[in-house]
Amino acid sequence: TPEEDIEIDSFVVGERILTLDSPAIPVEFPFTPKQTGRFVFSAEVDKAGGEIVTQNNRVDREVTIIDDFMRLLYVEYEPTWEWRFVKEVFHRDSLVGMRGFRTYLRSSDPSVRENNELFLPSLTLPRSQFFEYDVIFLGDMPAATLSTRFCEMTKQFVSQFGGGLVVMAGPRFGPGQLASTPLADILPVIVDPDARIRDDREFSLTLSPMAPQYDFMRLGQNDQENAKGWGNLGRMPWYQPVRRIEPRATTVLAHHPTHTCIDGKTPQPLIAVRKYGRGEVIYIAHNEMWRLRRKYGELYYRQFWGQLIHRLGLSHALGSQKRFVVRTDRQQYQADDKVLITVEAYNEDFDPLTEDDLPQKYLSAEVIEPGRREDGEPSVQALNISQFRPGVFEARLPVFKGGEYRVLVTDPVTQEVSDVHFQVTSLSAERRSAVRNLAVQQNIAAETNAKSYEVDTVHQLIEDFNPPRQKETSVEVISLWNTWLSFCTLIGLLLVEWFCRKLVNLV
The missing domain is CATH 2.60.40.1930 (Macroglobulin (MG2) domain)
Known part of the structure; x- marks a missing residue:
């Protein structure tokens, strides 16, 4: 049970006694720095019993701590419940805050967009400002409001700079508006420009087997709590259908329980993710995730969106970096x-x-x-x-x-x-020196209950090698009826019976 220490400027951050019962044991020591700068973390374990090579018992790692924040851009046509609650959640998030959240609201008053720093005056941002964002939310927007320049820069933002894009379908325009834009190439689904909202019957979304592999889809520490979180979403009143799933690097995380795509087999995707270039695109077939607040406030709602932007935003350098x-x-x-x-x-x-x-x-x-x-x-x-x-x-x-x-x-x-x-x-111990280390050789032999030989004594290896004799047992099943012994016994019994009958004049 060696001990493991981590020190920073001679201060012990953590100490723990471990039982080495597997080849590798992950150990976490929480540390919150109070200032920015360069820190050297040193991790060291004590020498274990019988350990011979101790040069790898300590490792140093230099880490740079910076003071930065994540930048989110929410593009929406008009205020929705999702827009309102997402804004509130990230305003209070320490990683985003008031500095990091910006929005473009197409239906807002031009004077508000000009004077309120929360709003962007237009989507035609300079490249130096646009690519500083880390995650972009694209809501229910008509195609006429999305310029080719904005769409092309968004594609480059995802593929080249590793940014994250979240596309949320709305009830007014729908994702079919993106079919004629360059953004259609990066979506996890193939949208249908002629599709209409499906609101004929309420439904409960169904999680796919791949959902637990994505942290933002896990709303609890166990399956029971996760089911409780998603059950809090309740029955959904509508969703926007798509033609089919984009087959290249797309993973469906949630789907409709009964409706299918145009092929009649694939369930309609409700939440899907696609790797595009160095970034990721997440598609949500509705803007009703705010219903996660229904019974438990922001507990599951904040967890879903918080883990989602952590996945999309922290996979690359932040801001202008x-x-x-x-x-x-x-x-x-x-x-x-x-x-x-x-x-x-x-x-x-x-x-x-x-x-x-x-x-x-x-x-x-x-x-x-x-x-x-x-x-x-x-x-x-x-x-x-x-x-x-x-x-x-x-x-x-x-x-x-x-x-x-x-x-x-x-x-x-x-x-x-x-x-x-x-x-x-x-280099390994064998390659560090061309000269054989006799002491290490003898120590290893003693620790493992083995023997060490020199060139002039290697001939004794055959004499000393006396492994225990192994007995091998095999089982062979032989059918008695198919042997000469059984045949002869049967014939003999018949002959004895015949002679007995002969003697008593029964034959």
Whole structure:
């Protein structure tokens, strides 16, 4: 039962006694930082009984804490119950707040859109403002109000910058309005421009088997509480039907209990999600999720929308940080590997940067290696990252030493430094030295109740190898009636009976 500690600036964050009953045991230590900056987390376990190699009992991880918020844009034609309650929920959300929620309400008074900072005056935002949003809600909008520019930027927002899009169908216009727009290409469903609202009979939505795999569809800690949460939605009065499901990377999370798509087999989707490029699109066939507030207030309603925007908004860099992102192809490497460093770089208007925009034709970076030089200073090497294609720069970095590496890349637009961390695992004990460690060999043999041999004594291995003899038992079923013994016995009995009858003159 070794102990595990995590320290930050010599302060113990958590300590726990573990029982190592499996190859890997996840352990969580909650920590809420009170200030921004760079923190080094160190996790260490005590030496376990019989442990020989202890170099991997401690690991350090550097984390950068920033003060930022998520930016949500809600596009709607007129105020709806969903619009009102979503606005209230995220106004009180610490991750969004008043700073992060903005809306475009087509039917609102122009003077309100001009003077109230909550409202956007129009959907024709500059690219520098539009791509700063993290999640976009698209409500019941007519096609005439959605410009081609807005639709194309939304597609780029999802596919290229990893943004999240939530499309909620309304009773007035319906999702068929999107059929003639570029947004139809990214929806999880194929909409029908001629479809009409289905409100002939109330229904209860049915969760699909895939629903529990998505956190925003889990409204409770267990199946009973989850059923209670979704049951609170009650019977739905209407929904907007679609032609069929988009077959590419679409997952249906909830569907109608009886109605089907045009093929007559697939149930009508009510909640569906699709991976498009680097982002995700979620389709909801109605704007009646506010009914989750029916009995328990905001308990399940806040949980649904909160977990949904966490999934969509925190899967990428927040706000304007999407403009300059440094990544590596993996988080863990082995010594002697080559690390692929990728930088996605855009200018102030989120247009791709090219080598022609850079004075040196490449991006400048620094690599801080683990350990220090003889003078005590960090070991730093320069790295040039060349253009792979417009907006993307790549470089390959060979790594040889174990430990944590840090790559610092300067943003040519703001001159700010963006960084990325990755871990390199040292070589295995067998590859660290070409000389055999006799002491370790003998210790391993003693700990495992085995024997250690040298080159000149290896011939004794055959003599010392005396494994216990194994007995193998097999069962063979033989039918008695199909043997010579049974045949002869039967003939013998018949002959005995015949002779007995002969003797008593019965034959």
